Each structure stands twice: as structure tokens, then as C-alpha cells.
Amino acid sequence: MNKKDVISLINKNPIFYLATLEDSYPRVRGMLLYKADETGIYFHTGSFKNVYKQIIKYSKSEVCFNCEGGTQIRISGEVTEVSDDNLRDEIIKHPSRGFLREWIDTGKFNYREFIVFKLVYNEATVWRMEKNFQESEIINMS
Template identity: 35%
Template sequence: MNRDEILDFLNANPGCHLATIEGDQPRVRGMFMYRADEKGIVFHTGAFKALYSQLQQNNKIEVCFNSPDIQVRVAGTAEILTDEVLKKEILEARPWLKPLMGEQGENALIVFRVTGCMVSMWTMETNLERTTYLSL
């Protein structure tokens, strides 16, 4: 896959698993990516969630996206964004977040972008091959 095909794949398969580190313990959770583009991969979480405190301690992450035929893993660095326009866009696109933000306040919505992305792909056909990485 080339860069555009990878971005298309990520956007077509936004359900993923994101790994962080807490101390010396890996932590993995299911996530729903907001979007992937030439600037990186955008996610959101809550300021009250363990994910946010883990990113503040160590911003290196890895995300795994799947379809029935392929697995795409992306390693990179999470950058907390303060873009209020993007926050409003996310809240409009995901109305189920609004009640939560109403309870917690709008500052509870944390938006982050994964940058410096290195991508590896896996299929049953390439299972025994050496893992290769390409820059997204």
C-alpha cells in the first residue's frame, strides 16, 4: 500500500486498539479514530481518563487497525492539540460526546494527533516475512 491507500484504509476502519505505557506496564484499549490525513491521526479522549495521564507521562503510542484481510500497525508520538475549531467539529460530528462534555465541561475533551508515524502491515500471506516499516 502507498500513503494514500494507507490513509484510506485507516479512515475506512476507524475502530482500532491503541497502546500506551503506564510506568512499566503496557495498556491497550479500543478506540474510535476521528480521522487520518497527511498531518497524522486524530483521536479524542477525556481529561479524566487514564489514557490522557498516560500520554502526559509518555507520548509514544502504537495503534492497530484491522479489516478481515489486513492488519495495519502505526507507531508514533501523540501531540495534544488545543485547536478549539477542531474540538467543535468533533463535538458536532459525534453528538454522543455532548452530554459527557456537558457534565464534565468542554475542557474535558482532549484531542490529540499521532505524528511521526511508522507503519507496518500484516496479512496471512506475509505472516512469515520480516516486518518492514514505512513512514506515513
Template identity: 40%
Template sequence: MTRKEILEFINKNPVFFLATQDSEQPRVRGMMVVKADEKGILFSTGKPKDLFKQLTANPLVELCFYSAKENKQIRISGKVELVEDLEVKKNVVEKFPFLKAVVEKAGYDVLAPFCLSKGKALVWTRELNLAPKEYIDF
């Protein structure tokens, strides 16, 4: 798969699982993509949350996207970066309207969008289950 094909897959399957590290304990949670394009994969959390603390302490993550219809999984590992751009934060609220009340109460500074702009991707299907792993530069 190419980076473009991976981005298309992500945009069709925007729910993913995000793996982080909390001290020496792994943590995984379901997340939703804000957007995925040539700049990378953007997702958001809140600065008061444990996820924010984990990502700022150790920005190395793995994202796992899955399509039951295609029976395909794509895992992408890399380093995320905090995005403090106000326009990006406004886009987050536009995509997830439930955050409007949060921003009205606490301001845009409470939002913490992160971007994974490059990393290594691994595609899995049942057919590839026992094949040697082929990593794709993302």
C-alpha cells in the same frame, strides 16, 4: 503501501486499538478515529481519564487497525501530540454527539484530542506473516 493508501485503509476501518504505557504496565484499549488525513490520525479522550495521563507522561504509542474483510492489519507507532485547538474540539463533538452532554457540563477544555502526524507503519497479512518486516514512513 503509501501514506495515502494507509489513510484510506484507516478511514474505511476507523476502529483501532491503542497501546500506551502506564508506569511499567502496558495498556491497550479500543478507540475510534475522529479523522485521518494528510495532517495525521486524530483521536480524542478526556482530560480526567487515565489515558490522558498516560499520553502526557509518555506520548509514544502504537495504533493497530484491522480489516477482517481484507484480512489485513496496519500498526503505526509514533509520538502523539495534544491538540488544544477549539475548532478541532468542536469537530470531535460533531463526530461523536454523545460528547455534547459532557461539553455542556464541563466545557470544551475537558476534551483532549491527540494527533499522530508521523511514525512508522507496518502492514501485516497472512501472506506476509513470515516475511521480513518492511516499515513504511508514515
């Protein structure tokens, strides 16, 4: 498996788990991928949420995707805020993000509270069920 294979597989499996740190305790929650490309993994949250505060305080993180065929992919890297209104608009208008449009249109969610992040790749750890008793494969993603 190479970087291109990893990106393809995680785009097909958009639910992932994000690990952050809060007061020296790990916090993990499910997230929804917007997209992954050669530059990183794009996702979003609200600036009023604890996950936002945790990312801002400790930018290094790891995400975990459970993919079809018994493959798990963990990717470590640094999370940066993306200040691009065109990307923010693209995400909000995307067919998979109807819930965001509804929240913004009804005033439940302020447009400026909508924060886009990118996890800049470091490395990926690929584990496969059929190779359970072997070491995981490490892929340089940077």
C-alpha cells in the same frame, strides 16, 4: 502500499487499539478514530482518564487497526495534544459523535475536559493474512 493507501484504509476502519505505558507496564485499549490525514491520526479522550495521563507522561505510542481483508496496520509515532477549539467543535458536531453532544449537553462531560490528540506518524507496519509467513511491510510515514 504507500502512505496514502494506509491513510485511506484506516479512515475506512475507524476502530483502533492504542498502546501506552503506565509505570513501565503496557496498557492497551480500544479507541475511535476521528480522522487520519497527511499530518497524523486524530482521536480524543477526557482529561480525567488514565489514558490521558499516560499519553502526557509518555508521548511515544503505537496504534493498531484491524482492517477488512485480513490486513493489520500498526503505526508508531509521537502523540501531541491539539489545542484547536475549531477542531474540538468540529468533532463534537460530527454525526458520528452524537454521544459527545449528549454528554456535554447534560453536563456529564465538561467541554474543557475534552482533549484532542494527534499521533504524528513515524512508520507503519502492514501485515496481511495472505502473507502470514513473510515479513511485514514497513512504510515510512513521516
